[in-house]
Amino acid sequence: MMSLLKKIRFCLVASLALLALSCTNPFLLDAVKLYVVSFETNCDTKLDSYRTAKVKEIRTLEKNDADFAGWYTSASFAGGAVEFPYELTEDTTLYAKWNQKYLVAFETNGGSDVAAYKTSVIKDEPVTAKSDSVFAGWYVTQDCSGEAVSFPLTLTCNVTLYAAWRALPAYTATFVSNGGTAVQSVHAAVINEAPVTERSAYFFAGWFLDDVCTIPAVFPYRLGGDTVFYAKWDEKPPLKYTVEHYQQGTNLSDYMFVEAGTFYGAENSATKVTANTYAGFHAKDFSQEIIKSDGSTTVRIYYDRNKYTVRFDACGGGGSMGEQVFYYGVAQNLSRNAFTHSGYSFYGWADDGGRMYADGESVRNLSATDGAVVTLYALWQFMGVIVRDEDIADLDLSHLTGEYTVRVEGYITGSSLEKLARKIVEANKPITLDLSESVILLGITRSYFGACYNLDKLILPRTLDYIGSEAFMGCKFSYIKIYDDVKHIADYAFFSCERLVSVDLGNGVRTIGERAFSRCDSLESIVIPRSVESIGKYAFYSQYESALSSVEFVDTRTWNCFKDSASIYDVDVTDSAENARMLVKDYCGYSWQKNTY
Numbered sequence: 001m002m003s004l005l006k007k008i009r010f011c012l013v014a015s016l017a018l019l020a021l022s023c024t025n026p027f028l029l030d031a032v033k034l035y036v037v038s039f040e041t042n043c044d045t046k047l048d049s050y051r052t053a054k055v056k057e058i059r060t061l062e063k064n065d066a067d068f069a070g071w072y073t074s075a076s077f078a079g080g081a082v083e084f085p086y087e088l089t090e091d092t093t094l095y096a097k098w099n100q101k102y103l104v105a106f107e108t109n110g111g112s113d114v115a116a117y118k119t120s121v122i123k124d125e126p127v128t129a130k131s132d133s134v135f136a137g138w139y140v141t142q143d144c145s146g147e148a149v150s151f152p153l154t155l156t157c158n159v160t161l162y163a164a165w166r167a168l169p170a171y172t173a174t175f176v177s178n179g180g181t182a183v184q185s186v187h188a189a190v191i192n193e194a195p196v197t198e199r200s201a202y203f204f205a206g207w208f209l210d211d212v213c214t215i216p217a218v219f220p221y222r223l224g225g226d227t228v229f230y231a232k233w234d235e236k237p238p239l240k241y242t243v244e245h246y247q248q249g250t251n252l253s254d255y256m257f258v259e260a261g262t263f264y265g266a267e268n269s270a271t272k273v274t275a276n277t278y279a280g281f282h283a284k285d286f287s288q289e290i291i292k293s294d295g296s297t298t299v300r301i302y303y304d305r306n307k308y309t310v311r312f313d314a315c316g317g318g319g320s321m322g323e324q325v326f327y328y329g330v331a332q333n334l335s336r337n338a339f340t341h342s343g344y345s346f347y348g349w350a351d352d353g354g355r356m357y358a359d360g361e362s363v364r365n366l367s368a369t370d371g372a373v374v375t376l377y378a379l380w381q382f383m384g385v386i387v388r389d390e391d392i393a394d395l396d397l398s399h400l401t402g403e404y405t406v407r408v409e410g411y412i413t414g415s416s417l418e419k420l421a422r423k424i425v426e427a428n429k430p431i432t433l434d435l436s437e438s439v440i441l442l443g444i445t446r447s448y449f450g451a452c453y454n455l456d457k458l459i460l461p462r463t464l465d466y467i468g469s470e471a472f473m474g475c476k477f478s479y480i481k482i483y484d485d486v487k488h489i490a491d492y493a494f495f496s497c498e499r500l501v502s503v504d505l506g507n508g509v510r511t512i513g514e515r516a517f518s519r520c521d522s523l524e525s526i527v528i529p530r531s532v533e534s535i536g537k538y539a540f541y542s543q544y545e546s547a548l549s550s551v552e553f554v555d556t557r558t559w560n561c562f563k564d565s566a567s568i569y570d571v572d573v574t575d576s577a578e579n580a581r582m583l584v585k586d587y588c589g590y591s592w593q594k595n596t597y
Contacts, residue, residue: 035088040075040095055086058094066098067120102155107142108163111135122153128163132189136164171223176211177231180204191221195229202233203266238264241289241297243273247281248304250330255302265291273299280306280328280368305329306370312349315378317341331364337378344380345405347432347459348481351376355527356504358436358481381405381432388412392419397427403456407434414440417448424449430456436483439463450474460486467493469513475500478522484508489516491536498522501547505529512539514591519543525550525580535592540583551579561590570595 037055039047043063061068070081071094082094099120106114111128128135137148144164168189175183180197194207194217209215213232221227241263246255258278265271269291275283281303291297305327312321317339326332337346337359349357351374357363366374384405387395389412397404404427408420417440424431431452436459447470449455459481460467467482469490476499482489484506491513494500500520507529514536517523523540524547532555540548553559553573561569568590573579582588 033088036091037088038091038093040093042096042098053088055082055084055088055094057084061096063098065101065118067101069097069099069120071095072097099154103158104155105158105160106138106163107160109165111163111165120155122151122155125151126161130163130165131192132168132170133165134168136166138162139164168222172226173223174226174228175207175231176228178233180231180233189223191219191223194219197231199233202235203269205232205234208232236267239267239291239293239297240264240295241271241291241299243271244298244300245276246300246302247278248302248327252305252327252330258303267291267293271297271299273301275301275303278303280365282306282370306368306372308367308369308372308374310334310366311373311375312337312339313375313377314339314341315380317344317346317378317380326364326366328365328368331362333360333362334376336360339378341378341380345383345407346378347381347405347434348379349376350379354502354525356479356481356502358483362507384432389416392416392423395420395423397423397429397431400427400429403430403432405432405434407436408438410437411439414448417444421448421452424452424455427454430454432457432459434459435461436481437462444468444471447471447473447475449477452476457481466490469493470495472497478502480504482506482509487511489513491515492518494520496520505532507531510534512536514538515541520548521546523548525552525576527552528554530554533594535583537591538588539592540580541588542584546584548580548584550576551583552576553579555594558595560593560595561587562593563590 033053034051035053036049036051038049039058041047041061043061045061047058058071072079072081073092073094075095077095077097081097101118101120103116103118104122105116106126106128108114108128111130114126114128125138138161139146139148140159140161142162144162148164149161170187170189172185172187173191174185175195177183177197179202180199183195183197197204207217207229209217209227209229211230213230217229242260243263244260245258247258249256263271263273270288271291273286273288284302284304286299286301289297289299307325307327310324310326312335318341319339321335321338324332324335334349334357339346346359348359351366356379357376381403384407385395386407386409388408388410395406397406406420424433431454433455438461440461444464444467446468449458450473453476455475455477457479458477460483462483463485464483465485465487467486467489470492471490472480473492473495475494475497477497478499478501480500481504485508486506487508488511489509493513493516495515496519498519498521501522501524503517503523503526505527508531509529510531510533512532512535515538516536518538518541521542521544526548528551540551542548556574559571559573561571569587571582571587571592
C-alpha cells in the first residue's frame with residue numbers, strides 16, 4: 001500500500017513540473033514577456049506567426065506590379081512604418097503596405113532615348129540630351145504646357161512624360177586652316193567634333209581661338225557668338241617604323257615570318273599600314289600603332305590560311321558523306337568513298353574542272369578562295385571483274401553489255417600482261433583496266449597494250465616506281481592514272497597515244513623523258529607537280545594541231561631551257577596557256593630544267 005502512495009505522489013509532482021515548463025503557461029509567458037506576432041502580407045506569400053519578445057527582421061517579400069512600403073501595426077497603415085528590431089509589448093499583427101507600380105513612358109522629342117519602366121515613385125529626374133538644345137523639364141502634357149514635373153514623383157496611374165527643349169541660338173563658325181586643306185564655315189549652336197584638315201609634311205596640333213594659337217578649343221564647342229578657329233601645325237621630320245608579315249604554318253597553330261618593310265610617319269601619329277596580298281591567305285584584324293620617336297614602332301600583320309569546304313556528290317549513287325574542311329597549302333586525305341551505286345563500281349572523284357582524284361588521295365589547294373565550296377563528283381564504272389594472274393586465261397570480254405572494269409590484284413607476270421592485252425583486243429565494249437592493286441613483276445618495260453582499241457582508261461599500280469621507254473607507245477586509252485611512287489617517265493613512254501585526253505600525274509614524278517607525251521594530239525591539259533625537276537626534249541611536241549591548252553606548274557619558279565647542255569633561256573611558267581604553247585611549239589626542242597634557287 002505504501003508503494004502505491006509513493007507512485008501517486010511522484011506522478012503528481014512530475015505533472016506540475018511539466019505544466020510549469022509548458023510554452024503556453026501564462027505565468028511563464030508573462031515572466032519572460034513572449035508575445036504572438038502575426039503577419040498580414042497582403043500578397044501571395046504567407047508568413048507563419050510565432051512567439052517572441054523582439055522581431056529582429058522579416059524576410060523580403062515581393063508582389064507583382066507593386067513596391068513594398070514597409071510593415072505597419074494597423075490595417076489602415078496609420079502612423080509610421082515599423083523599424084526593426086521591433087520589441088513587442090503584447091500580441092501584435094503586422095500589416096504589409098504596398099505601393100502599386102505604374103508604367104511610365106518617355107517621349108524625348110528628339111533627345112536621347114529613355115526606356116520605359118514600371119515603378120511607384122520616380123525618384124530622380126530622368127536624363128536625356130539633345131544637340132543644339134537645352135533641356136527645359138518633363139511635362140505630363142504633350143505640348144509641354146502647364147508646370148514641369150517635380151521629382152520625386154509618386155505615380156497613381158500609367159503616365160507618359162514629355163521632354164521640353166529650348167533651342168540654342170546659332171552663330172557662324174569660321175575656320176582658318178593656315179596652309180591646311182580648307183574647312184567650310186558652318187552656322188550652328190554647337191560644333192560637335194573638330195573639323196579635319198591636312199597639310200603635307202606637317203602635323204596638326206589642334207584648333208585654337210586666337211591667331212597665335214595659345215588658347216585651345218575643346219570640342220564639342222558651344223558657340224556664344226560668331227567665332228573664328230585657327231589651325232596650328234608642327235613641322236617635324238618623319239620617323240621610321242617597321243611592318244612585319246607572318247603567315248600561318250601548316251600546323252595551323254603558329255606563324256612563320258615572311259617579310260618586313262620600312263615606312264615613315266609623324267611622331268605620335270598613327271601608322272598607315274595596309275595588308276599585303278598573298279595567294280591563299282587573308283590578313284587577320286590588326287591595329288595601327290602610335291609612332292614612337294626611338295624608331296621601335298612595329299606593326300605585325302598575321303595572315304591565316306584560307307579555309308574552304310569539300311563536298312561530295314554521289315552522282316546517282318546512294319548514301320551520305322559529310323563535308324571536309326581544308327586549309328590552303330595543307331595536304332589532307334580525302335574521305336574514303338561511302339556512297340554506293342548498284343551495278344557500278346567507284347573509281348574516284350572529279351571536280352568541276354575535270355581533274356580526277358583517287359579514293360582517299362592526299363590533296364591540297366583545291367581552291368585558294370577563303371570560304372569557297374569545292375564539289376567532288378563520284379565517278380562510277382559499270383561493275384566488271386576482279387582477276388588474279390591465274391584467272392586471265394579464262395577471261396572472256398567479248399560478250400559485254402556495257403563499259404566494263406577489269407581489276408587485277410596480286411602479282412602478275414609479263415606473259416600474263418600479254419594475255420590480258422589479247423583479251424582486251426577481243427572486248428566488245430570499252431574497258432577500264434585497274435592495275436592499282438597489282439604488282440607487275442619486272443615492271444612495265446614495253447607496250448603491251450598498243451593494239452587495245454577498246455582500252456579506254458588505265459590505272460597503273462600504286463607500287464610502280466618507273467615507266468619504261470615506249471611502255472605505252474601508241475596506246476589508245478583516253479585517261480591514265482599514275483600514282484606517287486612513280487619517279488621517272490622514260491623516253492617515248494606515251495608517244496603517239498593519239499586518243500589520250502587526260503593524264504593524272506602522281507606527286508612523286510621527278511623526270512619526264514624525251515618525247516614522253518609527243519604526238520598525244522588529244523591531250524587537253526596537264527598539271528606538272530612540284531616534284532618534277534626536268535622535262536625532256538619534244539616531251540609534248542605535236543606534229544599536227546594539238547588540243548593542249550593548259551599546262552599548270554605547281555612550282556612556279558623559273559625554268560631553264562637547254563640545248564646541247566647549254567642554258568639558252570629562262571622561262572616564266574606562271575601562265576598555263578603560254579606554258580602549253582611553248583612546250584608544244586616554241587621551246588619544244590629544248591630540254592627544260594627547274595631552277596633550284
